[in-house]
Amino acid sequence: MKRISYARGKGKLRHNNREMISPNVDKARIKDNIELKRQSLADAYEEIFGDAVAEYNAKQRRSDRKISDYFEKMFGVRADTMRADTVIKNDNKQQSFYEYVVGVGTMHDTGYASSPEAAKVAVECLREYMAGFGERNPQFHVFNAVIHQDEATPHLHYDMIPYADGMKKGMTRQQGINKALEQMGYGTGKQAIANFTQSERKVFREICEAHGIEIAEETKGRGQTYSCExxxxxxxxxxxxxxxxxxxxxxxxxxxxxxxxxxxxxxxxxxxxxxxxxxxxxxxxxxxxxxxxxxxxxxxxxxxxxxxxxxxxxxxxxxxxxxxxxxxxxxxxxxxxxxxxxxxxxxxxxxxxxxxxxxxxxxxxxAKSQARYEAEKLLSERGYVRKGNPAQQRLMQAQMQAQAVKERNKNNDFDLER
Missing domain, CATH: 1.10.287 (Helix Hairpins)
Incomplete structure (x- = not known):
């Protein structure tokens, strides 16, 4: 039986995109790597926060309060510099982007040298997992995703930018993983990250099992958390x-x-x-x-x-x-x-x-989110439309989408693109 690997990565875009080649890379197989998404960090920030920056600047009477570059304001450098290719942390402990590395098996049971057929199946599982990631996590914008096939085992690097809507102070949309996790229904504090990784490990496990891979049971502290009891x-x-x-x-x-x-x-x-x-x-x-x-x-x-x-x-x-x-x-x-x-x-x-x-x-x-979701759903079914600013409506829509996805995951009857 194989184990799932789902861990935080170091966040080095040049390594992921093979602009920098480490010693463990087989140069002859670099061409076999699969780019699922490749967007520059600068373009990703513009796509996510461009409208929010313009809306914020339009309300400012003083030019010195306007934001010319949101990334530079957050992290002190421009997003198109080489320094930004690696994760940057600011004084508020925010990161410029977040990376996760996903895989299944080891070099002994899923390696290209030991089990090439098993490696191919693992690649298909990684493709399918990443195809549904955006639907499950609408406030995690993935701007770089690549499956490496030039190392011992196939594995996925995905880099994403979290954002939250409906912010009352400053821009209505801001970068931040804690608020993004909360708005997607994962909870608050350190437990929110654990809930996210546990949920995603479960999705990837089901995909692997659907492809015939036997996955070992998760142990405490490895994809599982204790219940209250x-x-x-x-x-x-x-x-x-x-x-x-x-x-x-x-x-x-x-x-x-x-x-x-x-x-x-x-x-x-x-x-x-x-x-x-x-x-x-x-x-x-x-x-x-x-x-x-x-x-x-x-x-x-x-x-x-x-x-x-x-x-x-x-x-x-x-x-x-x-x-x-x-x-x-x-x-x-x-x-x-x-x-x-x-x-x-x-x-x-x-x-x-x-x-x-x-x-x-x-x-x-x-419980609170579920009650609010049920109320909004009931009002929507009866034809009532709740008035509010566009940011709040986008926030509520994102929460309802996230809740719907979680319900499908819970009942094990959701479909992923293959």
Whole structure:
């Protein structure tokens, strides 16, 4: 079974269009690459935002407030310069364009060298996937899309510019991926990107399966997200594990404190024994004639005997002390391990709680959007026409189109161009 690859690309137009050739490219097969869309970045920005810029400028009384080049205003350079061939980020964390790389399989099961027939099927899947992308995502303008067949496996690079309509401040249409995702019904925040990629992975998976490719099940974090109930269950499980680890930590800490107290008691006992021992003040020595003679010991000799006695006591207790030290070291190591696991579990729990909150907000937004969509649909069926400015009407139409596409995707009865 094969896996789907759907990842953010670096965004290098010269590489995608083979104006710059990297070492892993087979020059003899460059002619086999398939250009699905090739529009200059400057022309794409003019097509998307030209009317909005003209409308904005017409309302300005002061010439210094007029926008002469929207791309240059956003990113500080002109769109027709070489610098603009690579993604540019501005201070608002907006990107000049966004790139995704799509593929299926590996060089071992879908490579041109190992499985040329499987590679051809993958190319057809990529063609079909890109053909329906604009209908599914009307506010992602794809200006460059190419299928590379001159590397190990076939894969698609598509570059797009997100835009949002109905903006109240500034131009009525502006560049921005967060608002575009929200208006297309993917939600808000970081979860919106995850919802978009998950939805597109699902579409590509169904296309591949329709062409006879067996796709492995997605794993958590790879094209799948947890449901609210799964987040709750995981959170409860993690809380129980943290409570258990804290209990083990407390038990180990108590054992260490007990061992430290035993060592302190033994040390005190040894010191008392040394103080209680008083060597004899005299000693017996033999003279040259073999007679015994009692003489007094010097202070140095008495002190030396005390020290030797203490040393013997210490040596006798050394093995027990060393064993206790090893036990303490093991307990301390275990506590450190438990503490590290506890911190990791707490961090995981915090991430999951944050994701749960984002999922809850997404569900609220989806419910609100669904209600608004149903109301607009009902009014439209009964012949009522809602008056509003053209930008708002375009926004509502885009939302209704996106919702209709999502309903078809959900029921698995939508058709893609082949």
């Amino acid at each position: 799964e987040y709750r269950q995981t959170a409860y499980k993690n809380r129980a594990e943290i409570t258990e680890q804290e209990a083990v930590k407390s038990k180990n800490q108590a054992e260490i404190e007990t061992q430290n107290q035993i060592i302190a008691d033994k040390k005190t006992e040894a010191e008392n024994m040394v103080d209680a021992f008083t060597p004899a003040p005299t000693k017996v020595e033999k003279t040259l004639f073999g007679k015994e003679k009692i003489i007094e010991k010097s202070k140095e000799e008495i002190e030396l005997e005390k020290q030797m006695t203490a040393a013997k006591m210490v040596l006798s207790e050394r093995d027990a002390v060393e064993k206790d030290k090893q036990t303490i070291a093991q307990k301390q190591y275990q506590i450190r391990q438990d503490k590290q696991q506890l911190m990791q579990a707490q961090a995981t729990l915090q991430r999951q709680q944050k994701a749960l909150s984002e999922e809850r907000e997404k569900l609220k937004y989806v």
